[in-house]
Amino acid sequence: MSDTAPDGARDRPAKSPDELQFIYADAVETFERFEALERRLVGRYRQRLFSRAQGTVLDVACGTGSNFRHVPEGCSLVGVDLSAAMLDGARREADSLGRDITLAHADAQRLPFDDDAFDTVVSALSTCTFPDPVAALREMARVCRPSGRVLLFEHGRSSARPLAWGQDRLAPRHFEQMGCRWNQDPEAVVREAGLEIRRSERHLAGVFSSIVAESTVETDAERT
Numbered sequence: 201m202s203d204t205a206p207d208g209a210r211d212r213p214a215k216s217p218d219e220l221q222f223i224y225a226d227a228v229e230t231f232e233r234f235e236a237l238e239r240r241l242v243g244r245y246r247q248r249l250f251s252r253a254q255g256t257v258l259d260v261a262c263g264t265g266s267n268f269r270h271v272p273e274g275c276s277l278v279g280v281d282l283s284a285a286m287l288d289g290a291r292r293e294a295d296s297l298g299r300d301i302t303l304a305h306a307d308a309q310r311l312p313f314d315d316d317a318f319d320t321v322v323s324a325l326s327t328c329t330f331p332d333p334v335a336a337l338r339e340m341a342r343v344c345r346p347s348g349r350v351l352l353f354e355h356g357r358s359s360a361r362p363l364a365w366g367q368d369r370l371a372p373r374h375f376e377q378m379g380c381r382w383n384q385d386p387e388a389v390v391r392e393a394g395l396e397i398r399r400s401e402r403h404l405a406g407v408f409s410s411i412v413a414e415s416t417v418e419t420d421a422e423r424t
């Protein structure tokens with residue numbers, strides 16, 4: 201077995217935004233049903249990472265809002281997602297937390313915000329699903345102010361060989377069902393997008409990664 205994912209690479213035709221919306225409209229109920237279990241499994245990692253957020257915060261591909269409770273109360277928070285159904289779930293989560301969170305429909309690859317608009321950008325379990333994760337990460341860097349942080353909680357190919365082997369075998373089917381490249385290498389994608397990784401930690405047999413990155417991508421304004 202090789203140490204690099206044969207199949208986590210972006211070598212298959214990407215799912216279209218319409219296909220992703222369809223997939224995630226169906227997934228909302230499952231996300232909400234397994235929320236408590238997910239929180240027990242990875243809630244502490246989300247908490248440790250996203251409690252670093254400061255100021256104005258953008259949650260990209262916020263889904264049903266699993267990150268919201270981990271972003272400090274004093275922050276002003278905006279969540280965006282491609283899926284209207286997921287955003288409905290995010291609204292329910294914001295209401296249950298009693299937090300005033302702005303939610304909007306948006307494509308991560310074309311974020312409708314000015315350069316440097318946010319102090320912190322957060323995103324979880326998302327780069328595996330974006331049709332073009334490098335473009336999406338560059339957008340996150342663009343809308344994050346210079347020296348602001350991009351905080352990513354991602355999943356990818358396990359560092360435990362038997363588990364990685366299983367992931368590789370099932371990757372094509374999982375991609376077909378969920379549009380998710382679950383054996384990708386999240387750090388490699390972040391580096392390819394030109395962000396600088398300040399800190400990275402892997403959890404649970406290396407399947408999950410907490411990444412603190414900083415934008416080194418120049419915006420148009422910075423270039424001139």
Ligand SMILES: C[S@@+](CC[C@H](N)C(=O)[O-])C[C@H]1O[C@@H](n2cnc3c(N)ncnc32)[C@H](O)[C@@H]1O
Nearest residue numbers: 224261262263266281282283286307308324325
């Ligand atoms: C696995 S879910 C993760 C949701 C949430 N961040 C979490 O941690 O539970 C992936 C999310 O990415 C969203 N998504 C996929 N492609 C997107 C895109 N191009 N722009 C914005 N959101 C997208 C999906 O609608 C879905 O809500």
